[in-house]
Amino acid sequence: MSGFLSLQGVRKEFNGVVAVESFNLEVEPGEFVSFLGPSGCGKTTTLRMVAGFEPPTSGTIRLAGEDVTYTKPNERNIGMVFQSYALFPNMTVAENIAFGLRVRKEEGAARSERVAELLDLIHLPDKAKAYPNELSGGQQQRVALARALAIRPQLLLLDEPLSALDAKIRDDLRAEIRRIQRQLNITTIYVTHDQEEALALSDRVVVMSKGRMEQVGEPFEIYNNPATGFVASFVGQLNRLPVTVVDPALGRLRAGRSEIRTTSLIESPEGAEVSLMMRPEEVTLDAEEDNVLEGTVESVTFLGSIVRVQVAVDGGRLTADLFNERLLELPVAGDATQVSFPSHACWVLA
Ligand SMILES: Nc1ncnc2c1ncn2[C@@H]1O[C@H](COP(=O)(O)OP(=O)(O)O)[C@@H](O)[C@H]1O
Ligand SMILES: [Mg+2]
Numbered sequence: 001m002s003g004f005l006s007l008q009g010v011r012k013e014f015n016g017v018v019a020v021e022s023f024n025l026e027v028e029p030g031e032f033v034s035f036l037g038p039s040g041c042g043k044t045t046t047l048r049m050v051a052g053f054e055p056p057t058s059g060t061i062r063l064a065g066e067d068v069t070y071t072k073p074n075e076r077n078i079g080m081v082f083q084s085y086a087l088f089p090n091m092t093v094a095e096n097i098a099f100g101l102r103v104r105k106e107e108g109a110a111r112s113e114r115v116a117e118l119l120d121l122i123h124l125p126d127k128a129k130a131y132p133n134e135l136s137g138g139q140q141q142r143v144a145l146a147r148a149l150a151i152r153p154q155l156l157l158l159d160e161p162l163s164a165l166d167a168k169i170r171d172d173l174r175a176e177i178r179r180i181q182r183q184l185n186i187t188t189i190y191v192t193h194d195q196e197e198a199l200a201l202s203d204r205v206v207v208m209s210k211g212r213m214e215q216v217g218e219p220f221e222i223y224n225n226p227a228t229g230f231v232a233s234f235v236g237q238l239n240r241l242p243v244t245v246v247d248p249a250l251g252r253l254r255a256g257r258s259e260i261r262t263t264s265l266i267e268s269p270e271g272a273e274v275s276l277m278m279r280p281e282e283v284t285l286d287a288e289e290d291n292v293l294e295g296t297v298e299s300v301t302f303l304g305s306i307v308r309v310q311v312a313v314d315g316g317r318l319t320a321d322l323f324n325e326r327l328l329e330l331p332v333a334g335d336a337t338q339v340s341f342p343s344h345a346c347w348v349l350a
Helices: 043-051 093-103 108-121 137-149 167-184 195-201 219-224 229-234
Strands: 005-014 017-027 032-036 058-063 078-081 155-159 187-192 204-209 212-217 239-247 252-255 258-261 273-278 291-302 306-313 316-323 336-341 347-349
Touching: 005 043, 017 043, 017 212, 032 043, 032 195, 043 078, 043 155, 043 187, 078 137, 093 108, 093 137, 108 137, 137 155, 137 167, 167 195, 187 195, 195 219, 204 219, 204 229, 212 219, 212 229, 229 273, 239 316, 239 347, 252 273, 258 291, 291 316, 306 336, 316 336
Parallel strands: 032 187, 032 204, 078 155, 155 187
Antiparallel strands: 005 017, 005 058, 204 212, 239 252, 239 273, 252 258, 273 347, 291 306, 291 336, 306 316
């Protein structure tokens, strides 16, 4: 089976140094897929190969069933948006949006109609005659999106389009991008190093590290069942407690003098020193769950909707994320406390 966009064994070397190795991905029509990973992991290089700016060292790229591996960028029907707005400063908003249509020699009336349609789509109907420097960063990025969409591309590629914007504008535009993508049902690849962005926007996320695909899956799956230690720690906050395996078959572990149980598979033998992983939101400051540890509060950080509490426990430290509420009594550093977490919420990494 091959998808609407298909990458098979796609690899890229620069002067013998591997930037992307063996990338395999099938993207369905209308799907929104993110490439997520730290700087330098090969996201942009992969996107540029899809766009045609960079030929792969080996492998095949297909779009709508056609082999486009070595097709020139302007012969692939692809729209692209970059981090920097890259609008033409000497052209109005309308002229910017019309640019691709003009290159394709679309006639005047059809062009104006399309530009008006796109200005409505991005909610900037009254900015047609404005110049880019008269717009905010967020508005400029909307225009860049409209310009990319004007030619009715088969595929939309976005490379960190929100990175240069302020937090509030970033959140608004993130929602806008998703709305527009759904409305047009356009197949989209979105590159980001921001895990929250990838989780919030995507149908599926490809987590990348050092040129390799670490895991491909739906956001819920990636976050709750990370396939590797890298994915677990890159996507979201994570606790890592050193423990000793007591009985792998029964899921029994020990942290210092405390007994711990997990329902997930333990592949290491009895006596092995391993890490026990769990999300901070699974940890509570009481003895409610089946794994209970005695501890001392080390620090309390008020983050608004959550309160992050670090607790020293036998053999290590656990972070608990508590939901804020107005009647919450904040713990204080030095307090003796219990922490607990359910046996189904923790897993072992060798
Ligand atoms: N034109 C190039 N020449 C040489 N090396 C490059 C070139 N483009 C990217 N690289 C290298 O490839 C790797 C991946 O880069 P890139 O795809 O830009 O990562 P990301 O977008 O994930 O930050 C990096 O090590 C980078 O230095
Ligand atoms: Mg990049």
